[in-house]
Amino acid sequence: MPVVKRVPSTSPVREIGIVHLGLGAFHRAHQAVYLQRYLNRHGASDWGLCSANLRSNRTLVDTLREQDGRYHVAEYLDREQVTLLEIGVIRQTLYVGEGGDELELLLQRMSEPQTRIVTLTVTEKGYCLNPVTGQLRIDDPAIVHDIAHPHSPRTAPGIVLEALRRRRACGIAAFTVLCCDNMPDNGQSTRQAVSALAGMQDEELTQWVSDHVAFPSSMVDRIVPAMDDESFARLEKELDCHDRAAVVCESFSQWVIEDHFPLGRPDWEVEGVQMVGDVLPFETMKLRMLNGSHSLLAYVGLLAGHQLVSDAINDADIARLVERYMTEEAAPTLEMPAGIDLVAYAGDLKARFANDNLQHRLRQIAMDGSQKLPQRWLLGAQQLLDQGRGFDCTALGIAAWIHYCTQPQPDGSARLVDDPLSETFVTLAARFEGASLVDAFLNLDEVFPAVIRERAGFRDTVQRAYRALIDEGVRSVLDTLVTAH
Numbered sequence: 001m002p003v004v005k006r007v008p009s010t011s012p013v014r015e016i017g018i019v020h021l022g023l024g025a026f027h028r029a030h031q032a033v034y035l036q037r038y039l040n041r042h043g044a045s046d047w048g049l050c051s052a053n054l055r056s057n058r059t060l061v062d063t064l065r066e067q068d069g070r071y072h073v074a075e076y077l078d079r080e081q082v083t084l085l086e087i088g089v090i091r092q093t094l095y096v097g098e099g100g101d102e103l104e105l106l107l108q109r110m111s112e113p114q115t116r117i118v119t120l121t122v123t124e125k126g127y128c129l130n131p132v133t134g135q136l137r138i139d140d141p142a143i144v145h146d147i148a149h150p151h152s153p154r155t156a157p158g159i160v161l162e163a164l165r166r167r168r169a170c171g172i173a174a175f176t177v178l179c180c181d182n183m184p185d186n187g188q189s190t191r192q193a194v195s196a197l198a199g200m201q202d203e204e205l206t207q208w209v210s211d212h213v214a215f216p217s218s219m220v221d222r223i224v225p226a227m228d229d230e231s232f233a234r235l236e237k238e239l240d241c242h243d244r245a246a247v248v249c250e251s252f253s254q255w256v257i258e259d260h261f262p263l264g265r266p267d268w269e270v271e272g273v274q275m276v277g278d279v280l281p282f283e284t285m286k287l288r289m290l291n292g293s294h295s296l297l298a299y300v301g302l303l304a305g306h307q308l309v310s311d312a313i314n315d316a317d318i319a320r321l322v323e324r325y326m327t328e329e330a331a332p333t334l335e336m337p338a339g340i341d342l343v344a345y346a347g348d349l350k351a352r353f354a355n356d357n358l359q360h361r362l363r364q365i366a367m368d369g370s371q372k373l374p375q376r377w378l379l380g381a382q383q384l385l386d387q388g389r390g391f392d393c394t395a396l397g398i399a400a401w402i403h404y405c406t407q408p409q410p411d412g413s414a415r416l417v418d419d420p421l422s423e424t425f426v427t428l429a430a431r432f433e434g435a436s437l438v439d440a441f442l443n444l445d446e447v448f449p450a451v452i453r454e455r456a457g458f459r460d461t462v463q464r465a466y467r468a469l470i471d472e473g474v475r476s477v478l479d480t481l482v483t484a485h
Helices: 025-029 031-042 058-066 103-111 141-148 156-170 186-199 203-212 229-239 280-303 309-313 316-333 342-353 362-366 369-386 392-406 422-431 434-442 456-472 474-484
Strands: 003-007 016-021 048-053 071-076 081-087 090-095 117-120 176-179 218-221 247-250 254-258 274-276
Touching: 016 103, 016 156, 025 031, 025 071, 025 247, 031 048, 031 081, 048 058, 048 103, 058 090, 071 229, 081 229, 090 103, 103 156, 117 156, 141 156, 141 186, 156 186, 156 203, 176 186, 186 203, 218 280, 229 247, 280 309, 280 316, 280 342, 280 362, 280 369, 280 392, 280 474, 309 316, 309 342, 309 362, 316 342, 316 369, 316 392, 316 474, 369 392, 369 456, 392 422, 392 434, 392 456, 392 474, 422 434, 434 456, 456 474
Parallel strands: 003 081, 016 048, 016 117, 048 090, 071 247, 117 176, 254 274
Antiparallel strands: 071 081, 218 254
């Protein structure tokens, strides 16, 4: 049994200063933890949280209400050491997902002068942007609704825009919008989503958003697996923690934020947040090194029969594949500030992936691949092609992703692919196979930009990787790659 360090919530929240959209495990284990540590250090705070769930999990909202917003975060350093932190900084929880009736309460909270920051963790697809072009999907049914019914929005950009509209109408200064999702230049991406939607509704509001709303970028890093019954049972057995809103995560945590907050912000620096002028190098490093490796582990690991990240990285062949990807395909595309050691960073990532206390499931990482691949792999692959470098590891990842999206599971049962394009994948799998199937995937405008898919070197390399997977099997392909390395 691990040694447990218990840290209670010790100070009250005076008022709510931040509204968060996306009451998921990551928000509860990352942003809320930083604010709680700040609260514990400084006493009563004006930076309490109102956190809203925009999806289908009403149960979590109800559970937190029953617990007065309090829950626990178990930070695992290793098998022997864990910190159990009580979080009490969330003072209001709202549900505006399917069947929810608290949208007006959320908009009222966002419109109050005390709300100075709105943060988001709604995943890449929550911004309704085309991952290739970065443009708003104006044909997305939810965006179509928000254009027609701006005062009762369904999307995160629509909710942000309606709250800003109300503040403008009342002469209240605009809150700062802080994206905490894994997207390159995520502040600008969020601005694009909100501004494009405004352009479909009100030109004067569009200009006001451009003139008055700050959209700083940020990079967030902490491995937070999804909770399941097994996770809760383990907390009860090992930590005597009976909390259905609890979250398990690694002890490592990082947050890098562009320092642009016109209405003020918490003094996050004292809790280790890096406030910088340019987040982009850190964002790109994390997307390509950590997130890119995670996706490689997910698709190749699942193909090799693994279920957990720790099992996949402890597979010697897959570990060497990930090491080769980070050192030969990710790191060469990065331009980092002085003092950033990418070799050490890669070593730290492998150690973090091997933390078997997290029970991080590969299928969680495999979700929404069509939204993740452009940022994690394709931009880097384009740079490698421009530099005359190879990208065999990335090509294998793309081939494994196509296999994952179209082929049954090893036992022959159908695989349920959680992705906005899942119906498209089913259609393509029914019509094509082999090289034709790969071509059909590479022709998906929503995933692969023309500037890369039309390069013969790119298409041919992915085709070879897919053909090798089908003809030789994943073990043979891995052996070839690591032997060549």
